[in-house]
Amino acid sequence: MPVTRESRFQQVSQQLGYEFDGEIKIGGNYTPVLQHGNDVYISGQIPRVGDKVVITGPAGRNVALPVAQKAAGICVMRALALLRQHLGSLDHIQRILRLTVYVQSSADFTSQSEVANGASDILYFVLGEEAGAHVRTSIGVYQLPKNATVELELVAVSV
Amino acid sequence: MPVTRESRFQQVSQQLGYEFDGEIKIGGNYTPVLQHGNDVYISGQIPRVGDKVVITGPAGRNVALPVAQKAAGICVMRALALLRQHLGSLDHIQRILRLTVYVQSSADFTSQSEVANGASDILYFVLGEEAGAHVRTSIGVYQLPKNATVELELVAVSV
Amino acid sequence: MPVTRESRFQQVSQQLGYEFDGEIKIGGNYTPVLQHGNDVYISGQIPRVGDKVVITGPAGRNVALPVAQKAAGICVMRALALLRQHLGSLDHIQRILRLTVYVQSSADFTSQSEVANGASDILYFVLGEEAGAHVRTSIGVYQLPKNATVELELVAVSV
Numbered sequence: 394m395p396v397t398r399e400s401r402f403q404q405v406s407q408q409l410g411y412e413f414d415g416e417i418k419i420g421g422n423y424t425p426v427l428q429h430g431n432d433v434y435i436s437g438q439i440p441r442v443g444d445k446v447v448i449t450g451p452a453g454r455n456v457a458l459p460v461a462q463k464a465a466g467i468c469v470m471r472a473l474a475l476l477r478q479h480l481g482s483l484d485h486i487q488r489i490l491r492l493t494v495y496v497q498s499s500a501d502f503t504s505q506s507e508v509a510n511g512a513s514d515i516l517y518f519v520l521g522e523e524a525g526a527h528v529r530t531s532i533g534v535y536q537l538p539k540n541a542t543v544e545l546e547l548v549a550v551s552v
Numbered sequence: 553m554p555v556t557r558e559s560r561f562q563q564v565s566q567q568l569g570y571e572f573d574g575e576i577k578i579g580g581n582y583t584p585v586l587q588h589g590n591d592v593y594i595s596g597q598i599p600r601v602g603d604k605v606v607i608t609g610p611a612g613r614n615v616a617l618p619v620a621q622k623a624a625g626i627c628v629m630r631a632l633a634l635l636r637q638h639l640g641s642l643d644h645i646q647r648i649l650r651l652t653v654y655v656q657s658s659a660d661f662t663s664q665s666e667v668a669n670g671a672s673d674i675l676y677f678v679l680g681e682e683a684g685a686h687v688r689t690s691i692g693v694y695q696l697p698k699n700a701t702v703e704l705e706l707v708a709v710s711v
Numbered sequence: 712m713p714v715t716r717e718s719r720f721q722q723v724s725q726q727l728g729y730e731f732d733g734e735i736k737i738g739g740n741y742t743p744v745l746q747h748g749n750d751v752y753i754s755g756q757i758p759r760v761g762d763k764v765v766i767t768g769p770a771g772r773n774v775a776l777p778v779a780q781k782a783a784g785i786c787v788m789r790a791l792a793l794l795r796q797h798l799g800s801l802d803h804i805q806r807i808l809r810l811t812v813y814v815q816s817s818a819d820f821t822s823q824s825e826v827a828n829g830a831s832d833i834l835y836f837v838l839g840e841e842a843g844a845h846v847r848t849s850i851g852v853y854q855l856p857k858n859a860t861v862e863l864e865l866v867a868v869s870v
Contacts, residue, residue: 422672423688437689513740530755533854536692581831596848695851
C-alpha cells in the first residue's frame, strides 16, 4: 500500500485510539470551516470524540504532559478531518499557515510549547515538512469550553 | 419600514439598552479598524459604553451566564459599529470571517462557548445567516483589560 | 548619519540593553516566520535573549508595569528582527496588520493594554505612524511558555 497523507492520517488515528472519520459536531451559531479565497479557517477544536470531551482539566496539576500532548493531537486530527471533509481529500491542503494552541494550565505549568508539539508533530507527519510547516503561538489559559485541556485553531491554504 | 441590517442593528441596540452610534474611543498607540485588501480587521473590543466598561469581573463567580452573554453582545455591537463607521454602511459587509471570544472566567466556569453565542447570534441576526457565518474560537482567560468580562476580535470581508 | 528604520531599531536596542542582531532560536516543530503572498506571519515571541527568558512571572504581583512593558518591547524587537532577517531589511515591511499581546497576569492586574503599549509604541517609532499602525488585542492569561511575562504574535505585509 502506498504511503499517502490519508494512510498516515489513519496511522495516527490508530496510535491515538480514536477514529476521525465521522461528521464533526459543532454547537452554537457558527461554522466549523470557512473558506475565503484559498484560505481555509477552522474553528477552535477541543479533544472531543463523538459527544465526549475525552481529556479535561488543567495541564500540570491534573493532566500530565504526555496526556496533554495527546489532547493536542486529538484536536489537530479533528482539524485535519474538517479540512478533509471540506476539501474532499487531505491532498487538497497546500499548506498549514498558522496554529494557535491554548492549554488549560495550572499556575506553575510552563510547558505550553511542549504540549503544542503534540499537534505540530502530527501536521508534519501527515502533511510532510513543507506543507506541514506553520507559525505557532502557544498560550496557557485559565479555562476552556467544557473543561477541555487543550483548544486549538488553525488556518490552512487549499489547492 | 423595510427590515434592513441597520434596522436590525437598531433593534439589538434597544434590546441591550445602549446606543452604538457615537465615535468609538480607543486608547493607546494602535488603530481600531484596519483594512487590507477587502479584509477588515477590528481591534479587541470590550463592553465599553462611552467611558465606562459596563460589565466587569469573571463569568461564573461574579457574572451570571446571561450577563456575560450580554457583555459579548455589547462587544460585537461595538465591532459592527466600527465596521459601519469605516465602510459607511453595514451593507458593505460581505461577510464575517473569524471571531475570537475571550471570556474572563472563574476557575470552574466552562461555558465560554455559550457566552460567545451572545455575539454570534447577533452577527447572524443583523447580517443574516450567510454573511453572518463565521469560524469561532472561545477561550477562558484569567484577566482582561479594565477587568472586562469579555473581549472579542473579528475579521470581516468588505464589498 | 541619516535616520532610518534600522537606526531607530538600533536606538531601541540600546535603550532596552539587548542586541537583536543574532539568529533567533525557535524550539519545536514549527517555523518562526512564514510568508503567504505578501502577508508575513510571525510565531509567538517571548522575551528571550539568547538562551534566557529575561522577564518572567505574572504582571501585577511579581512584575511591575514598566518591566512588563519592557518585556513587550523585547518581544516586538524579536518580531522585527525576524521580519528583517526574512525580508532582508526593515524597509521591506509595508505595514504591520495585527498584533496580539498575551500578558501573564495576577488576578487583579487589569492593565494589559498599557503593557501592550510597550510593543505598539516601538512599532510606531521604528516603522513610522503609517506602516506601524495595527489593530490589536490584549489579553490577560494565566501562564505562558517558560513562565514568560509576555508573549505576542503579529502579521505584517511586505513590499
